[in-house]
Amino acid sequence: xxxxxxxxxxxxxxxxxxxxxxxxxxxxxxxxxxxxxxxxxxxxxxxxxxxxxxxxxxxxxxxxxxxxxxxxxxxxxxxxxxxxxxxxxxxxxxxxxxxxxxxxxxxxxxxxxxxxxxxxxxxxxxxxxxxxxxxxxxxxxxxxxxxxxxxxxxxxxxxxxxxxxxxxxxxxxxxxxxxxxxxxxxxxxxxxxxxxxxxxxxxxxxxxxxxxxxxxxxxxxxxxxxxxxxxxxxxxxxxxxxxxxxxxxxxxxxxxxxxxxxxxxxxxxxxxxxxxxxxxxxxxxxxxxxxxxxxxxxxxxxxxxxxxxxxxxxxxxxxxxxxxxxxxxxxxxxxxxxxxxxxxxxxxxxxxxxxxxxxxxxxxxxxxxxxxxxxxxxxxxxxxxxxxxxxxxxxxxxxxxx
Numbered sequence: 001x002x003x004x005x006x007x008x009x010x011x012x013x014x015x016x017x018x019x020x021x022x023x024x025x026x027x028x029x030x031x032x033x034x035x036x037x038x039x040x041x042x043x044x045x046x047x048x049x050x051x052x053x054x055x056x057x058x059x060x061x062x063x064x065x066x067x068x069x070x071x072x073x074x075x076x077x078x079x080x081x082x083x084x085x086x087x088x089x090x091x092x093x094x095x096x097x098x099x100x101x102x103x104x105x106x107x108x109x110x111x112x113x114x115x116x117x118x119x120x121x122x123x124x125x126x127x128x129x130x131x132x133x134x135x136x137x138x139x140x141x142x143x144x145x146x147x148x149x150x151x152x153x154x155x156x157x158x159x160x161x162x163x164x165x166x167x168x169x170x171x172x173x174x175x176x177x178x179x180x181x182x183x184x185x186x187x188x189x190x191x192x193x194x195x196x197x198x199x200x201x202x203x204x205x206x207x208x209x210x211x212x213x214x215x216x217x218x219x220x221x222x223x224x225x226x227x228x229x230x231x232x233x234x235x236x237x238x239x240x241x242x243x244x245x246x247x248x249x250x251x252x253x254x255x256x257x258x259x260x261x262x263x264x265x266x267x268x269x270x271x272x273x274x275x276x277x278x279x280x281x282x283x284x285x286x287x288x289x290x291x292x293x294x295x296x297x298x299x300x301x302x303x304x305x306x307x308x309x310x311x312x313x314x315x316x317x318x319x320x321x322x323x324x325x326x327x328x329x330x331x332x333x334x335x336x337x338x339x340x341x342x343x344x345x346x347x348x349x350x351x352x353x354x355x356x357x358x359x360x361x362x363x364x365x366x367x368x369x370x371x372x373x374x375x376x377x378x379x380x381x382x383x384x385x386x387x388x389x390x391x392x393x394x395x396x397x398x399x400x401x402x
Contacts, residue, residue, distance in 0.1 A: 011357030023064040028369045031071020042072035058340035063362040073309045074370045077114040089273045090308035093280040097300030109242035114305040115374040121258040121306035122367040125313035128262050250302040253283050257306030265314020279307035
């Protein structure tokens, strides 16, 4: 433990250097904007800005790209809550209850709980990353094809069970999702499946376009034919902070989302997306009043938002300890490390402790930055609701198409 604290001290001495602090701040700002803008997401944001990191030293480059990653996790909730458009795929579940809270005039508390839950989950999961990286990474390494198949099958059955309603319909939708997921290039053979000669379908059907269509465009189509615009209560200054009851209802979902997200993040796949779906299903199943879900339950915002941020740190465990990407975003970050002459893996901690512990410490600093950035912006974001309805929904339509 003493050695860990000493290493963390070394990390903070690196992370608090002015140039590293600057790039952490830039990464957080860019990441938040990437998360707020629908359809871009952290993968596209990091990929587009990867060339900008080539002229930096290795620590600054990794801190910049990591800031974009978890900044996007924070920012993705904003348009989900205010406009029912997921900023990125992990924020799909936040749309359901976050937008209903907005319609009831509780957009401020929803945004505040999302920011605070993200901060708590991010900070706690960094402690987990710092203490548990080597043993957890070696456990994940034992997973082979049979274990992944069993795990995914279990995940589908759990989601079908927890979704409520007809089990048959839930399993039918899971089967339809699997069929849609088969579209694109087979990762093992390189064979084009169900692409019908369209090269554009090589990457498969994207989660974000589907989510934007289901949530954003459907909302416009539902309200376009109404003689009067749907009522959205305008927020007052005193309504921007969560009530005592909302704080109380959010504590356990934030805790459960943090633990779930971290452990799901270690497992290969789109961890932050899976974590938010599982967290929402768990909160709905454990809730004393499950009928509130879908109608503005604060637990439906607190749990998924905490889970997707915690999964971000979990995804770094196999990446840093073994050099194995647990998803496309860590894969891009491994490529960035290799460009700078760094080989992620078991020897990284012993051979380049300043970089490893500087990266860990920068995540603590980045989470504080994001909390300071996002909480004051709640009042500014909520004022979007004061825009006249015809102008607001025209802008939403343009964002959806883009």
